[in-house]
Amino acid sequence: MKNARTDIWDMVITPYRGWFEFDFRGIWQYRDLLKLYIRRNIITQYKQTVLGPLWVIIPPLLTTFVFTIIFGSIADIPTDGIPKPLFYMAGIITWNYFSTALTSTSNSLAGNAGIYGKVYFPRIIIPLATLISGLVRYFMQLILFMSLVGYFIIKYPDSVSLQYDLLWILPVLIATMGVQGLGFGLLLSAITSKYRDIRFLISFGVSLAMYASPVIFPLSIVPEKYKWIILANPMSAIIETFRLMVFGVGQISIYNILYSITCTVILFFLGYLIFNHTEKDFIDNV
Numbered sequence: 001m002k003n004a005r006t007d008i009w010d011m012v013i014t015p016y017r018g019w020f021e022f023d024f025r026g027i028w029q030y031r032d033l034l035k036l037y038i039r040r041n042i043i044t045q046y047k048q049t050v051l052g053p054l055w056v057i058i059p060p061l062l063t064t065f066v067f068t069i070i071f072g073s074i075a076d077i078p079t080d081g082i083p084k085p086l087f088y089m090a091g092i093i094t095w096n097y098f099s100t101a102l103t104s105t106s107n108s109l110a111g112n113a114g115i116y117g118k119v120y121f122p123r124i125i126i127p128l129a130t131l132i133s134g135l136v137r138y139f140m141q142l143i144l145f146m147s148l149v150g151y152f153i154i155k156y157p158d159s160v161s162l163q164y165d166l167l168w169i170l171p172v173l174i175a176t177m178g179v180q181g182l183g184f185g186l187l188l189s190a191i192t193s194k195y196r197d198i199r200f201l202i203s204f205g206v207s208l209a210m211y212a213s214p215v216i217f218p219l220s221i222v223p224e225k226y227k228w229i230i231l232a233n234p235m236s237a238i239i240e241t242f243r244l245m246v247f248g249v250g251q252i253s254i255y256n257i258l259y260s261i262t263c264t265v266i267l268f269f270l271g272y273l274i275f276n277h278t279e280k281d282f283i284d285n286v
Contacts, residue, residue, distance in 0.1 A: 026122035033121055037129030042136055056137045057144045060096065064089040071216045080218045080249045083152055083159050089145050090246060091215035094239050097138040097174075098181045099206045104130040105185025106202050109193040109279060123279040124272075127189070131182050138174070149246065166245040173245070176264050177238050183268030190271075190278035214239050219251045231256055234263040 027034065046052045064085055071077045072084035079087040105127045152160045192199045212229070213236045214222075222230055230236050237252055237260040244250030 101181025186271035
């Protein structure tokens with residue numbers, strides 16, 4: 001009787017994984033694909049454009065200019081003594097990173113159904129690539145912001161007091177708002193894969209939520225009885241802490257920061273849990 005044939009495979013694709021199993025090994029095996037998606041998101045987005053990567057910094061510049069005119073000059077909203085262009089740009093670049101991570105990730109399943117049906121790779125690769133490429137754009141905008149801060153320090157020395165001893169908080173803030181956007185985006189991605197109408201509400205909802213966060217106003221002018229509504233948005237503590245870190249001005253407590261971090265952890269675990277469950281049979285339901 002002949003021995004049974006034993007095949008040795010380079011890779012075995014299994015149909016089942018636990019409800020929460022972060023595929024670190026798969027991500028490492030497909031790290032070249034991750035790099036490719038990051039490169040695509042950063043470079044090809046501005047390919048064949050006249051200004052190229054300058055489009056990363058043009059929107060926050062124009063938005064800052066418009067906010068300064070409308071909310072700073074016409075509406076005359078206080079900015080806690082912070083120069084108005086710096087006040088608005090600090091909120092804009094912080095909110096942009098979060099909102100980009102959320103909106104781009106929220107379409108990662110439905111928007112890539114074609115490639116998911118043709119080749120196997122860990123589905124979390126595309127959301128991670130979106131998050132990392134967004135981080136690169138955020139750093140470019142952060143350099144623009146710090147350049148503007150440097151200009152005000154040189155031109156108007158008494159208008160800005162940079163808090164060098166608080167700069168260590170920056171990595172914590174970046175990680176918190178990035179993971180928060182990723183977790184929320186993964187949750188919405190799983191929902192929009194079944195209910196496509198939801199994706200039309202996401203951009204509108206994100207834009208609306210910006211006005212319920214201290215992007216265009218400081219927390220100090222919010223009446224005490226309504227302050228809890230603003231602080232219920234986990235991004236509010238991050239934006240206010242960012243301004244406190246740079247300018248030494250802001251009304252925020254350690255409890256607000258812990259609340260934001262707690263919401264971030266819950267959103268990520270919940271989002272990844274549902275995303276991980278949905279992506280298993282997503283292609284069968286397209």
